[in-house]
Amino acid sequence: MSATLQKNTPAAPDLASALARPPRGGWVEAARAAAEARLEQTGLPGRRDEYWRFTRPDTLTAPEAGTAALLKDDEAPFFGGTDCLNLVFVDGAFDADASDKLEGTGLTIERLADVAATSDHWAQELYGVLEARGQKPVVRPLAAINTARATDGLLIRATGKVEKPIAIRYLRRDADADAMLHSVVRVEEGASLTLLENGPAAARFNSVLEVDLGDEAAFHHIRTQGRDHERREATHIFARLGRESLFKSFTLSANGALTRNECIIEMTGDDGVAHVAGAALGDGASGAFHHDDTIFVTHDALRCESRQVFKKVLRNGAVGVFQGKILVKAGAQKTDGYQISQSLLLDEDSQFLAKPELEIYADDVVCSHGSTTGAIDETALFYLRSRGVEKAEAQDLLVLSFLAEAIEEIDDADLAANINDRLAAWLRRRRS
């Protein structure tokens, strides 16, 4: 099933006309021009576009970012106990003083802004290339505009097993900042890399992360999106997997007026494994909450495994959206595809909209998908309370229990524990 965007005639100024075009020149110019052409063809997303029916794109496409109050966040930083290569962006601008040196063993890491003007770069084979591939069959104009207009981001190339995770910390100081970052990760054959992202980035954030995995490469991605209530963001991950490679991405989200996380995965080498998971918590009482996971996994090789595990906990008018697709191309035999999207509605005001899709053109595959919406299990709640656990705490335990399948997608036990602890703390804070 393909969706074409209705070309929106720009009557009013929009993001495309408001955003400056980057300076010309350098290896990136061609990719930017191509993306500009894609954008020209599709226009920005509108409400009538099939994949924007559940999520209003207007605040993402408006010329101004709008204001998002800064949350006074006195929490210890995420991944605090893990030794990382720390890189800091403040309102989307790289903060060299606050960051570690851009170097590491088995790794080259550069800023797009520093190298965009050079004539050749390894990233030119990937920059905007994976994004362009991911525009079919569903167009993703917010990713195209990012390729065309973003001026910074990280270009990371892992040539060996990189022990120390790269941690990108996004901080906010300006309540109105509009940020756009475009990063490219190439994990060479047999190499491995862990990328962590944490923080709210900006009042409005548009990010693209292109990930190319060589044969037998491994990439772990763990992301926590900031708790600022009014922030809006559209993130995109475009991943291409080589033979026997491993891709794992987990995202934890709490709060946020609008979050749209897209993940587009293409399994191009045999025996690849791709898992993408997310846990989201929203409480409409502290501001609008709308969280959208839009996933597209394409199987185009033999014996690949993909898993999509998405869980949302919603209350007080919070809205959760899941649009997930598994496309198995002809010849992608022995595909093992799994998709689950579930919501836990803590009241009757909240809403979960799910659109699970399977499209299969091979005859020897195992694909399953499920989507559920439910309330707290009263029997389980009684069980916990009968053991002396207070109602509020028992509810929190059941929320954690509900989210567990998603959190179990994090392989690193310390990072998983960190996520779990943080979640528990958030839930406790909600109670008081």
Next chain:
Amino acid sequence: MLKITDLHVQLEEEDKKILKGVNLTVETGKVHAIMGPNGSGKSTLSYVLSGREGYEVTQGSAELDGEEILEMDPEERAAAGLFLAFQYPVEIPGVGNMTFLRTAVNAQRKARGQEEMSATDFLKEVRAKAKSLKIDADMLKRPVNVGFSGGEKKRNEILQMAMLEPRMCILDETDSGLDVDAMKLVADGVNALRDEGRSFLVITHYQRLLDHIKPDVVHIMADGRIIKTGGPELALEVENNGYADLLEGTA
């Protein structure tokens, strides 16, 4: 210890009376058994005493050490010393058994104004108690009851009971779904907890559990009432003749 007086209960959702005037007193240190045919109200009694939602008490009272418990939240009853071993223990994915136990123990200590148990003391105690119930380290680490066999689930209930040290223990059909060996293990666990300060109300359909957990008093329940009370010999009578004779005798 536990004094139930003229307890009438119906379902909240529908006009269906389940308990129709239960009178029962369990003395401190004693083991009472309630036997009865299916649908007689045995499990309902256990749920109402422990505070499950969905039931409406229309008349009567239940006191634990002179204190009315029917108005309390389930967690308050637990803190007051009441424990229900479930007929169908609930699986809670993603919550480790150990975490759950520790949360429960500390919640009750907190409610009683006691200090939290230190991690080391807690670990030591769990390990010792788990060992006697043949619960291995793996079962302690796994999520609560997830993937446990029927016998493992029931042993896990008894482990919770051993850790929480309640004074009034209600066992709801703890023998259901157990083979002879598993039942003996569970019964041994219960017997180890018998104490002059602790009372038990053992609800069972069959007499066989009472071979292992010897009751002081046996009650027969039918149609929402206790219809007969006697010694252990009453259980044997049921075993030999079934419930029909007893029911006829009171009709």
